[in-house]
Amino acid sequence: MFTSFFPKPKLFFISAALWCLAAILIWYFGVRDLGASFGLPPAGPNDPPVIGLSYFWTKSFLWFYIYFVVVVGLFYGFWAITNPHPWQNWSILVAAVLLFLTYFSVQVAVVLNSWRGSFYDLVQKALTKPNSVEPAQLYAGVMIFVVIACVAITVGVINSFIVSHFIFRWRTAMNDYFMSHWPRLRHIEGASQRVQEDTMRFSQTLEVLGISLVKSVMTLIAFLPLLAQLSSHVVALPIVGVIPYPLVIAALVWSVFGTVLLAVAGIKLPGLYFNNQKVEAAYRKELVYGEDHDDRAQPVSVRELFRNVRKNYFRLYFHYVYFNIVAAIYVQADVVFGLVLLVPTIAAGALTFGLYQQIRFAFSSVTDSFQYLVSAWTTIVELLSIHKRLKAFESTLDDAPPTGMQQQSVQGA
Missing domain, CATH: 1.20.1560.10 (ABC transporter type 1, transmembrane domain)
Structure with missing residues (x-):
């Protein structure tokens, strides 16, 4: 189930979990602030929230993109050198892409939550103080939501497409593995169902x-x-x-x-x-x-x-x-x-x-x-x-x- 698709599964998953934990800790306790040395500082506590798509190309986000690529590259390089596997591009690199898309979708939810604060305060102001808000302001707020929602839909569709291919590649790896041992497995009841x-x-x-x-x-x-x-x-x-x-x-x-x-x-x-x-x-x-x-x-x-x-x-x-x-x-x-x-x-x-x-x-x-x-x-x-x-x-x-x-x-x- 796992050996066919992942290199040394037990060690691989343990190392992946530890590497992710280390990457998160290193990011929050050092590397995030290090971006300031390269002109990509993190957002300050007093900075106003960025609402809309511009959130995804703020300096702190660009620095995170670079960090993510480096972390994935180091992990992939280690396994590719120490234990090369025929499915390593899918089991490591494509899995990392899915990880990033999942993170991106969570950040979309964060952006939407920031939008909720400003937009519904605007709605409250319009309801409690007649004529204090221009219709154009409300339309603009709705359009920001529409744009963010379109991005969320696009990312979701892309993620679903890649997941489908990832699943089939994993199934292919298991199928090839079991079929290579078919003479020993064919006598087991339900062998065909289990492989198929x-x-x-x-x-x-x-x-x-x-x-x-x-x-x-x-x-x-x-x-x-x-x-x-x-x-x-x-x-x-x-x-x-x-x-x-x-x-x-x-x-x-x-x-x-x-x-x-x-x-x-x-x-x-x-x-x-x-x-x-x-x-x-x-x-x-x-x-x-x-x-x-x-x-x-x-x-x-x-x-x-x-x-x-x-x-x-x-x-x-x-x-x-x-x-x-x-x-x-x-x-x-x-x-x-x-x-x-x-x-x-x-x-x-x-x-x-x-x-x-x-x-x-x-x-x-x-x-x-x-x-x-x-x-x-x-x-x-x-x-x-x-x-x-x-x-x-x-x-x-x-x-x-x-x-x-x-x-x-x-x-x-």
Whole structure:
């Protein structure tokens, strides 16, 4: 699954994580300010926010572009020299492009949040003081949003296109790897399905989860400082009263609560999904044999196999009932949670309309990032099921007998 596309996967992913962490720390604790030596200083705390596309070619952003290219080049050069891999251009360079596009989309959200503050303050002024704002000012504000939205759409389309090709290249690598060992794998039940379907689903699902995780982390990096800054406008929180960094703490507590709640509610789903693939594969296998052999796929045996399929599906449906109830209640509560937090502050008249919009968006961005496991839980469950099947499949090549659920998958999936 990984060896076919990445050089020395365990070491590669560990080094990638450590390199990213080091790059972030080096940027925030030194290199960002070093840009001033090259005429590319960072924005000062008293500088007005840059609203619109010009944000993306400010001096600090240009310096970041240079830094990003250098960091990626060093990482790629290290692996290309120490452990060259036929798919290294895709697994490293294209992955870095996807990382940059994800970061760029997060920054678009930051720009939109800055726009919300100024535009909705302008709307408030127009509503409270008639004829104090020219229509041209409002039209100009709307046009800024349209331009930023067009950029967001363009980046999203480009990102989706590259992701699609990245996924297929990864699937190609796995396909080539498994087919090169086909004589040893062909006797395993469901071998054709695992090479044809599971490799596609695994690469696609893991890439979607990976991009979502990276975006969540980058959103936290971008919006947590902003949320901490906006917390200064909050008078007090309901029940708990005045606390330091109230919005940050509230976002963290609420997200951890939701993550634990849904993880407990959906704890049985991974095993049921895995069993589902087992019984479906056993049923499909008998039908395939029945195409060529008259003594196979007889009504009695097929009826029993389909009964197993039905039993597992009905169990899955049952457990999804309470999982969906819990998830739906939490999601609906999440809609109003941020508003409830701001009730004392709104009642005290301590916010402008623009600040309110900024706080709501920043708060929802941070909570959505913290709630990564909540939003991705069903996808993670599916991925775990696919991974178990492919892991059992690969165990044949490792000359290691599968154990537990993997043993059941190899013998009777």
